[in-house]
Amino acid sequence: MAASLALPGVSSARIVKATGPLKKKKPESALVVWYSQTGHTERYGRLIARCWGKQGLSVDAVPMKRADRSLLARYDLIAVGTPVQYLDVPPNVQDWLAGVPSIPGTGIVGYVSFGGKGDGQHNAAVTLLDTLTRRGGVPLGMGTFGNMSAYPPTWSMGYEARTLAFRDKPDQATYAQVRKLAADVLGRYGRGRGIEVKDELSVRGLFKGGISRGIAKATIGRHEIDPGRCIHCGTCVDRCPVGAIDLAVPRVDTRRCILCFGCLNNCPTGAHEMTVFGRKIYSFAELLRRNGITLLEPPELV
Secondary structure, eight states, rough: OOHHHHHHSSSSSOOOOOOSSSSOSSSEEEEEEEEEESSSHHHHHHHHHHHHHHTTTTEEEEEGGGGGGGGGGSSSSSEEEEEEETTBBOHHHHHHTTTOOOOOOOOEEEEEEETTTTTSSSHHHHHHHHHHHHHTOOOEEEEEEEEOOOOOOHHTTTTTTHHHHTTOOSSHEEEEEEHHHHHHHHHHHHHHHOOEEEEEOOGGGGTTTTHHHHHHHHHHEEEEETTTTOOOOHHHHHTTTTOEEEEETTTOOOOTOOOOOHHHHHSOOOOEEEETTTTTOOHHHHHHHHTTTOOOGGOOOO
């Protein structure tokens, strides 16, 4: 334990704070952008956008893959959201952030969704703010919002109860947190005050990202597309954040795959077949169906 605490990234925490002023006294335009696989992160982003729109801002709300990074500097306020995967910001989101241009004086917000009790959500949100602050953004808010886990190996391995313990998430309290974040950000913008955040020290953080993902990939056996069930709708291709799926064959490039389970969770016919320790994995949609669960939507989006 002592040796681990002495390692870089564990012995000291990142501190994120504004390095310059906001470019306006009052925001007029905002962008909310998200990466979402089963809808949780998108739902929170759309709610933030709706809250800001009600306050008179001109708001664009789009999936990350459709956001034009060259236009980001035009906005007064930007919120970026992502799920936490393997205790970290997914690599495709990190790549997207790496391509963000200079956004001096733009107010920035980072938010993450996490399943169950979660792990690493605070530091993942800090990573979002840290990257955008380095581009000249002014950090105004950070949110971590919990929901049911969408990680299929958990319930497919017989640990369904761990996921179902959070079957009521997101709930009204979760959406109240999202609304509060949206309101607090506008208040800070009006006062011209950014926030200061820092990492939470954790030894488990040593195993985030690629290390944790590599361990998980070692447990995966078959990862194939059943040509008899595939209807070539392209849903999996659209959802795959790294271009690992070729429906012409069809096949999955398992080396490129980041094991986000977006293909499995979103395939409408169950054509994506995966195993973990020899057991067949089934999707988040199937978990909801088997247990008669309907996820709560915020009234603003219904």
